Amino acid sequence: GESVGLHLPTLSVQEGDNSIINCAYSNSASDYFIWYKQESGKGPQFIIDIRSNMDKRQGQRVTVLLNKTVKHLSLQIAATQPGDSAVYFCAEITREAAGNKLTFGGGTRVLVKP
Amino acid sequence: KAGVTQTPRYLIKTRGQQVTLSCSPISGHRSVSWYQQTPGQGLQFLFEYFSETQRNKGNFPGRFSGRQFSNSRSEMNVSTLELGDSALYLCASSWTSRGTGELFFGEGSRLTVL
Numbered sequence: 001g002e003s004v005g006l007h008l009p010t011l012s013v014q015e016g017d018n019s020i021i022n023c024a025y026s027n028s029a030s031d032y033f034i035w036y037k038q039e040s041g042k043g044p045q046f047i048i049d050i051r052s053n054m055d056k057r058q059g060q061r062v063t064v065l066l067n068k069t070v071k072h073l074s075l076q077i078a079a080t081q082p083g084d085s086a087v088y089f090c091a092e093i094t095r096e097a098a099g100n101k102l103t104f105g106g107g108t109r110v111l112v113k114p
Numbered sequence: 115k116a117g118v119t120q121t122p123r124y125l126i127k128t129r130g131q132q133v134t135l136s137c138s139p140i141s142g143h144r145s146v147s148w149y150q151q152t153p154g155q156g157l158q159f160l161f162e163y164f165s166e167t168q169r170n171k172g173n174f175p176g177r178f179s180g181r182q183f184s185n186s187r188s189e190m191n192v193s194t195l196e197l198g199d200s201a202l203y204l205c206a207s208s209w210t211s212r213g214t215g216e217l218f219f220g221e222g223s224r225l226t227v228l
Contacts, residue, residue, distance in 0.1 A: 034217075036219075041221065043118070043204050043219030043220050043221050043222055044157070044204070044206075044217075044219045045219065046216045046217065046218075049216075089156075096170075100170065101159065101170060102147070102159055102217075103159070104149075104156055104157035104158075104159075105156070106156045107156060107157075
């Protein structure tokens with residue numbers, strides 16, 4: 001499949017282990033955050049979101065943690081599976097006068113080893 | 115129901131030409147936004163349309179333009195193509211333009227400029 005990014009940081013994980021993907025966001029005024037997963041040859045797919053008034057949110061096998069003090073976001077994937085191999089992007093939404101602005105992070109490639 | 119459909123999936127153009135890309139959102143979605151994805155710059159916001167009106171615009175030159183039709187379908191146009199315009203162009207649709215709803219992405223249009 002086509003490469004999403006040639007110079008992305010890569011996280012290699014053993015199947016069954018937990019994965020932690022980190023993201024530093026830029027705007028302290030951002031009040032909504034989203035994690036996306038992008039598989040080769042496909043568009044990004046929504047995983048989980050969190051609002052700035054929360055510091056933790058859990059989904060199915062995924063947990064997002066938000067630390068507004070240091071502007072850090074993380075995605076934890078429990079019991080990583082081969083199907084979790086993809087590029088993961090965090091995104092922040094900032095409310096501006098012209099409308100809401102969605103800014104993506106650079107992405108992290110996750111490779112799951114069998 | 116059908117997802118976001120982008121056409122064409124792949125195209126090759128030469129410098130100086132222009133290109134038009136099309137996006138059909140999920141039925142009922144009124145917001146369509148466009149993103150450029152490159153290995154070097156990652157995912158960058160181009161513009162968003164809601165009910166035929168441009169709601170927000172990213173930091174791209176005026177050669178990049180778009181429009182939305184009454185049926186919510188959207189097109190983006192790039193004129194006077196440059197080598198650096200080679201990228202995957204992604205379209206995403208959502209129910210609202212508030213930026214807090216889930217974005218559904220298409221699989222993208224891969225543009226190569228020679």
